[in-house]
Amino acid sequence: DLLGRARGLHTTADSIVVTTGSIHGLDLALGALSANVGVEHVLALENPGYRAAAALATHRGWSVHDIPVDREGLVVDELESVPHGTPAVYVTPSHQYPTGGLMPVGRRRALADWARSTGTTIIEDDYDSEFRYGIAPLTTVTELVPDRAVYLGTVSKTLGAGVRLGWMVAPPSMVERITDTRRAIGDFPSVPVQQAMTSLLRDGEWDRSVRTARRIYRARDRVVAAALAPFGELRGVGAGLHTVLVLDADVARDIAADCADNGVDLPTLAHSTRSPTTDGGIVVGYGSVADDRFERALRVLVDALEKRSVS
Known part of the structure; x- marks a missing residue:
């Protein structure tokens, strides 16, 4: 059924x-x-x-x-x-x-x-x-x-x-x-x-659980899209539990390193790529994380992107 x-x-x-x-x-x-x-x-x-x-x-x-x-x-x-x-x-x-x-x-x-x-x-x-x-x-x-x-x-x-x-x-x-x-x-x-x-x-608890989760993640999807749109192309918006900010592979690596220095672990597309490529991006996941941790992680990422844009 x-x-x-x-x-x-x-x-x-x-x-x-x-x-x-x-x-x-x-x-x-x-x-x-x-x-x-x-x-x-x-x-x-x-x-x-x-x-x-x-x-x-x-x-x-x-x-x-x-x-x-x-x-x-x-x-x-x-x-x-x-x-x-x-x-x-x-x-x-x-x-x-x-x-x-x-x-x-x-x-x-x-x-x-x-x-x-x-x-x-x-x-x-x-x-x-x-x-x-x-x-x-x-x-x-x-x-x-x-x-x-x-x-x-x-x-x-x-x-x-x-x-x-x-x-x-x-x-x-x-x-x-x-x-x-x-x-x-x-x-x-x-x-x-x-x-x-x-x-x-x-x-009917399964359906209620899905509806609740969908409501939470829809809101996070919108917050992520609004915060990251100024920094480049976004993919995966409107579905799922993650969004990708498209960046050059070297830039994505540097941004991820900056975030890691501030306690936020954000994988890049390179982590899931099995052959060399210049295409890259940051994978921003927002499932299974408390609201305060989600908000802090997004703030750390935006700060790293802004610093990169200014430098």
Whole structure:
């Protein structure tokens, strides 16, 4: 019901696997795909992108093939560069991490068409999809090509990172393979946590929690945009829990260092980039932080930017 109501994803119980989060779901998907013989195990990944996904793929013995991103997320045309027979591509179309790109419907359709024509599996991470501020929800890639997609979700952004619970939607054949493996090794999420989540959904507390969080983060999104707009191009505004201020890589590094000297840790795009680039920026996250810490961190960043502008 949640997936259909909130994500527009039409599925059945035999296509759903309960996980401990998105990375766990990615691990299960890669494990199932690893059973395919006769193909090179290559995961196409957004670059810059989620470093934990690349680390997991490498740990599993997969090769990683970087695909550039732009303001609209993963550049689908660049997928032509991946080795023939690549079994999977990992993508965060709802709010690309870290650049904040929102993949439009046309590009989602192009990605679905590419997966269908090449036999590639799309692993769609539902990153930040709960948090859209005046932006209408878009059709998931999984809904466009359900037989060639795996959909990952988590409650960590809404209920807190300590709540290790998520879900994946996958073709029934993959679910069956995953279920057999899990039975053999006992790899299952906490039953009490699952029961608690069921109660939250049944009693409407989940929806209320999401609405409350969305209201808080919408306000922070606006504050960040207003404070940083004078200093350059902003990306990711209007969705998610972070905004990117686009800067030259060297400038971003210096600004981040100034902030660190004042006790504020702000990653740059370079932290999530696996190949050298002159493109850069500051990633300003505003989730899971108290109001006073948020306000101080933003003040420290603005001071560093103003100092840089004057010098």
